[in-house]
Amino acid sequence: MKPEAITSSYRRWAPIYDMTFGRITHAGRRHATRVVNQTGGQVLEVGVGTGLALPYYAPEIEVTGIDFSEDMLERARAKVAEENLWHVKELRQMDARALDFEDASFDTVVAMHLISVVPDPEQVMAEMARVCRPGGQILLVNHFAREEGWLGWVERGFAPLADLIGWHSNFSKERVLGVGCLQLVEETPLTALGLFTYLKLTRAA
Template sequence: MDQKLNEKIKKRYNRVSKIYDSMDKMIREDWRRDLLNEATGKVLEAGVGTGANLASYPDSIQSLTGVDFSSEMLKYAKQKAPSLTVPYPIELIEADIQELPFPDHTFDTIVSVCVFCSVPDPVQGLKELRRVCKPDGQILMLEHMRSENQVAGLAMDLLNPVTVRMWGANINRETMENIKAAGLSVIGEKRLMGSIMRRLELSPAK
């Protein structure tokens, strides 16, 4: 793991944490709600950020654990959690997706919402999600990625250095290839905005 890069990305997210809720409004509420409604059992949200998803989980889940490697982003999530009236426990932990502090096969559902654009080593992060997901569990993702359109993809490549410097997010990640490299299987896919924004359901089984 590139610790120097890790620290650089953390600092960028710490810096934008105060305005991140405004930035996060690019995620439509119906996209968020439809994804989270599929969560069951013991849930891990990988990259919980400022806690934008916390109020949208179904009451039927067993527990919710959220992790983020940005202490400042997590601070805002911890401020939101006590105001929620939910029947399940919530635990928020500062931790790195690339090195999760949980035993193998811990969670029934793992959720990520626009997270793998910023994980320094996305394949390693996806491998960790696979490791801590139960063999019969599910990984639910709402992710943006490089466009399959040649012109749009090239434009994203050109703009990517700017977005990375501003807040640490890559807009040209080849996320579908990264998922395959991590040994995960795509069992459901819905394209929400061309080939750029997708809702994915993954299985840890090959």
């Protein structure tokens, strides 16, 4: 998606996100935050959106969130204030293609339902690898394209509407696997139809 399409699309999504797409994607958020809570440390959530995952991080985990859309971030900030989420260190407007953090700043980088939205997923993967410490982990939750079956056919049909709906419906998993220092160590289908997938990648030590 183009940056201007992200802004306009997520301006429309922000008021209804939690009760629509946010509801059907709950499983991935719970799964990824459980993994984070077992490992601890400094966490960066890229594309934090309305902050739906923020209440699920354990209180001792220090979470930084970034998002391109101010409309989505505004809602995340409201959750932090209303729910006293003191473990959330910072929420900043930022483009995931150029993360404003030093190399190796985080133990874990999480990106849920983000990678098929961003304009340049390969660059975003490279940036997430850069800010993750050697030996650290990158956790992705996303929908990835299916080659076969009627669902694959539906996904390809929706593909031209990416700017309107807010993500690419036929995004290939291969596009997140090209960063040399990252190794895929786990792949778990989530939900009954395998609509969403959890991927864990580790950064070479």
